[in-house]
Amino acid sequence: MKKPKSIDLFSGCGGLSTGFEKAGFDNVVSNDIWEPAQETFLHNNPSGNFILGDIAQAKIKKEIIHKSLGCDVIVGGPPCQAYSLSGGRDVDDPRGRLFEEYLKIVKKIRPKYFVIENVKGILSMEHDKNNLPPGDQIKLNRIKTLEKRRSSLLLRRKQSLNTSKIKFTKSDSRILEVTKEELKKVKKNTSDLRVKVTDMIKERFEKIGYDVKMQVLNAADYGVPQKRERVIFIGGYDGLPVNFPDQTYRKKTNGTEDLFKSNLQDWITVREAIDDIKDHPEDIDFNHIFTNCGKEFLNKIKKTKIGTSVYEGYRDAYYRSYPDEPSNTVKENHGGVFIHYEKNRFMTPRELARLQSFEDDFIFKGSKSQILVQIGNAVPPKLGFEIANTIKEQI
Numbered sequence: 001m002k003k004p005k006s007i008d009l010f011s012g013c014g015g016l017s018t019g020f021e022k023a024g025f026d027n028v029v030s031n032d033i034w035e036p037a038q039e040t041f042l043h044n045n046p047s048g049n050f051i052l053g054d055i056a057q058a059k060i061k062k063e064i065i066h067k068s069l070g071c072d073v074i075v076g077g078p079p080c081q082a083y084s085l086s087g088g089r090d091v092d093d094p095r096g097r098l099f100e101e102y103l104k105i106v107k108k109i110r111p112k113y114f115v116i117e118n119v120k121g122i123l124s125m126e127h128d129k130n131n132l133p134p135g136d137q138i139k140l141n142r143i144k145t146l147e148k149r150r151s152s153l154l155l156r157r158k159q160s161l162n163t164s165k166i167k168f169t170k171s172d173s174r175i176l177e178v179t180k181e182e183l184k185k186v187k188k189n190t191s192d193l194r195v196k197v198t199d200m201i202k203e204r205f206e207k208i209g210y211d212v213k214m215q216v217l218n219a220a221d222y223g224v225p226q227k228r229e230r231v232i233f234i235g236g237y238d239g240l241p242v243n244f245p246d247q248t249y250r251k252k253t254n255g256t257e258d259l260f261k262s263n264l265q266d267w268i269t270v271r272e273a274i275d276d277i278k279d280h281p282e283d284i285d286f287n288h289i290f291t292n293c294g295k296e297f298l299n300k301i302k303k304t305k306i307g308t309s310v311y312e313g314y315r316d317a318y319y320r321s322y323p324d325e326p327s328n329t330v331k332e333n334h335g336g337v338f339i340h341y342e343k344n345r346f347m348t349p350r351e352l353a354r355l356q357s358f359e360d361d362f363i364f365k366g367s368k369s370q371i372l373v374q375i376g377n378a379v380p381p382k383l384g385f386e387i388a389n390t391i392k393e394q395i
Contacts, residue, residue, distance in 0.1 A: 004395050007068045009076035009102055013040040013374040016075050019384020023392055029067045036366035043365050055101045065108050072395055074106055077117040107208050112240055113391050116233040117379050126194035140193045146183045210235035213242045220326040221247040224357045224380040225273035228329045241394055245386035271323040274351045287364050288350040301344045327355045332376030357382035
């Protein structure tokens with residue numbers, strides 16, 4: 001039987017395409033702009049076809065399309081920083097419009113299906129309407145000015161927690177609160193100035209013949225030892241049915257679950273995923289790389305209890321994970337990764353890769369910080385596998 005073909009845009013190191021390949025797809029092209037991601041991808045897929053470059057450039061787009069004609073599925077996760085609840089959520093951030101480049105390729109190739117993955121923040125993100133009357137445009141400009149001021153102050157406050165060089169003063173705090181209050185007032189009765197990003201995405205793909213559905217999937221429900229919620233769009237061309245994978249795992253309960261979920265396996269926990277390598281010696285080739293901490297920071301780690309962070313107010317960075325639950329969302333965090341539940345150290349890249357459901361023979365290339373970014377930005381291969389299997393049944 002001929003394998004269905006897929007291409008992976010904004011691929012990163014290849015988490016989504018790894019899941020699709022394990023489900024029986026032939027990944028014919030992958031594209032990303034970041035060289036360390038390419039190095040990792042080609043190390044694990046020596047015969048793979050990776051196009052390095054900016055998808056917005058005509059030359060790169062043309063090469064992708066030329067090598068992808070006749071493919072069955074296009075998958076990808078356009079950069080999500082503009083939509084992230086933890087980011088600035090700037091409606092003018094050009095990264096928030098890269099789905100347009102994805103759309104152009106889908107329109108040209110017309111695959112049977114497409115898949116887009118993004119952060120939950122996209123659900124509440126809006127974009128400005130075009131061609132507003134002058135009075136409405138003035139209102140919108142005022143809102144955008146306040147939003148940018150708020151984002152700048154929130155970023156400054158966050159940076160001040162990481163370095164003593166940046167101060168977040170009492171005056172800054174007052175300005176932030178005043179800005180938030182003013183923003184609340186000016187945003188009342190202005191819902192007609194913007195449109196939801198999710199509605200815009202659906203509408204754009206429906207215009208070129210796709211039935212588009214959207215759902216929030218939690219990776220833990222599909223065998224990933226991590227509570228990672230992501231918005232998944234699936235589009236089927238010209239009447240093809242659109243379905244999402246059935247849940248295969250569930251949160252552990254005390255026998256009070258409904259009958260529908262009683263036959264599901266319990267969520268995979270952090271301990272189950274990484275306990276066997278907690279005493280493994282450092283092994284750079286295996287991506288089991290330790291982080292050297294100063295004596296002062298090490299003392300802070302020792303005092304950090306399970307379910308808390310080294311720094312007050314942090315939910316994910318420097319967080320000591322619960323061992324008998326899936327982890328919180330694995331993020332790049334610029335080195336501020338989880339603290340091991342038992343050992344007084346950071347989790348290694350290999351441990352984090354396991355929390356993302358990468359198998360141990362998937363080796364990441366680049367510096368340790370580059371590897372952490374690749375792991376944090378990846379779609380868990382197991383989640384990709386379940387989505388791929390559901391689509392494959394329809395094909």
